[in-house]
Amino acid sequence: MTVVEICSRAKANAAAIATADTRAKNSMLALAADAVLAESDTILSENAKDVRACTRPPQFVDRLSLDKKRLADMAEGLRQIQSLADPVGEVTQEWTLPNGLYIRKVRVPLGVLGIIYEARPNVTVDAIGLCIKTGNAVVLRGSKEAIRSNSALVAAVKARMQAGGYNPEFIQLVSDTTREGAEKMMRCRDSLDVLIPRGSPALIQTVVEKSSVPVIQTGAGNCHAYIEKTADIAMAKNIVLNGKLQRPSVCNALESLLVDAEIAPDCLPVVLGALHEAGVKITGCEQTCAICPFVQPATPQDYFTEYLALEISVKVVENVQQACEHINAHSTGHSEVIVTQSKDAAQYFTQHIDSAAVYVNASTRFTDGFQFGFGAEMGISTQKLHARGPLGLQQLTSEKYVIRGNGQVRE
């Protein structure tokens, strides 16, 4: 089947999953979890072929590789989604007009989701689980390096759902992993309601540029911490170290640090000293370099860079206004934090920063569907349309108005 045929097959099966009840959807989730465990030998052997054929760097191969533990985590993820509340059918607003019309706004599935992603087979299973629960059909397009793993996972899940009496054809995997295939998917407005790219900035940029299907942009996080002059320096140090060191390769990790000029001489040696000791490469403005001799001069580009590694850029600023201006000019709109004991500074920062998540005195590492209590997520949206921040179940739905009358017509 061509990519276009695959997308239209998902669409043809979208109505059935959209109107499935919670009991049926939970039962499908349980069957999917069972399938991942029961077929683990086949899945691991197909994954081993992918891994053997892969010539990419070790970090890439690590994300591609599956083992029993990772399969068990996938199955556990599906069971967690099973335990979450079903968002479909929820009435989010209701009112009656003076003419007697009773209007309800009801949560409904989006329809058909397309997911374009890289070589992480767990995305395949996450996406299937989230789409089952939200009543969405899904077209999965992973990268060529993971095609055997993805095929084995999808085949296992669909076979078990079929054996359990459910039609699994709302789940479709694109086996054409060429660039042309992906671009066809991006133009498939007739069948796809939304496209979610998950992966590198380059992948996301391509999808955003080429897609005529509405896109939910996820991922890039050039996250900032701003240490305001009233900050508790010990707290600031903790928050910065956590943001930079706890997991440097993820989108909510810290990439840039701003410090108030008034406290820079006291604060920078403590905070940057600890980062330096932890092996972080630090670039900074002139003032920063003057205070901490181990800091290299930053280029303008450094302040735009999402390192995703043990690197950080530093700048001394005059006040919270200047901090907000710098952040809004350089950020990708993901997560930013102010460390402060001033209510006014906190208020100014949270009002003026234009990012999905704005923190006062806590690590940016909390921007995450699980940490926020959503139970599951499909990435972090950094766009302003539809959904901003972690994409939980609720964010994978749309709404419709259901209006009941007794013959009202318009005057």
Add this chain to the structure above:
Amino acid sequence: MTVVEICSRAKANAAAIATADTRAKNSMLALAADAVLAESDTILSENAKDVRACTRPPQFVDRLSLDKKRLADMAEGLRQIQSLADPVGEVTQEWTLPNGLYIRKVRVPLGVLGIIYEARPNVTVDAIGLCIKTGNAVVLRGSKEAIRSNSALVAAVKARMQAGGYNPEFIQLVSDTTREGAEKMMRCRDSLDVLIPRGSPALIQTVVEKSSVPVIQTGAGNCHAYIEKTADIAMAKNIVLNGKLQRPSVCNALESLLVDAEIAPDCLPVVLGALHEAGVKITGCEQTCAICPFVQPATPQDYFTEYLALEISVKVVENVQQACEHINAHSTGHSEVIVTQSKDAAQYFTQHIDSAAVYVNASTRFTDGFQFGFGAEMGISTQKLHARGPLGLQQLTSEKYVIRGNGQVRE
């Protein structure tokens, strides 16, 4: 200034309007209303030049033409927006995590809205009003036929805001009305957060195809009425006549009628007889033609057609399932109605129809921001992302998470 420079100028002034308080925004709305009235001579004289230069059909010229009454309506619209609640800053959800983090989800402006529209100068003023209230910067790109009118309106509003002590540069009008100019705007992701096309299906289609800026698709309405077998035929006739006749040129007008086979012989002569008498051209399926000799055979294309005129397509169906299948296959996802006295049929219809507004026993003509009680609207969204149905103030906002802690870091 080039289109790109104009968009980036709007963006440079977005933060000021985004953080303006309700009092300031209401004061700007009052100044804008005053300006439209105080400068009416200049505006009408510039509009007269547009009208004289226009070689398009009379219906088009009518939409372009302004007079004292239409200017008074514009000013009244601005004052109505002034009286509505400010959506910005509203806390839509809040919760505290077990670790003590307090999360609030807060409504914020989208940022910079681009509006591409045709020769209706009232859209210029509506868009300015809605954007002031929602704290959004706006880039207005009307058609070349209305450029003098739009320039005069925007100049009047901005001058009066400036005189009142407000910086009006968050409002920008694109004077380059070429196709190339519009296409540049569609690629202006760096400055525009969302693009809303308002106008003909061809305009909307072009924007959807060519835009890399996220689009909110509005407008097209191939709306259906389905008369179920238990329907009150007098009520059905009222609803169909209202949908087709009350204002045929708008998107929530009725374009297609489905009737249950069981009642078709009684129902069709009554309903179609009245439409026929009112001068409506009717095309129908074989059964419809057999029952009503004045009906012409429908082509498959007729069922996809949004006539926006005194024309309607008719089809006899077996049951509610077949009605829903036909509607979901042919509709543009705007508004549909079932006329029925059966709770089960109503339930099936409202659950299975995949459109923005689904009615039971009321006219589709109610799908409208004013009718729904939103007080103002920027068109009707027929897409599923971000906002579906009438775009009121709330739909022109995004949200951000504001998280307060006391030093929490991630384990």
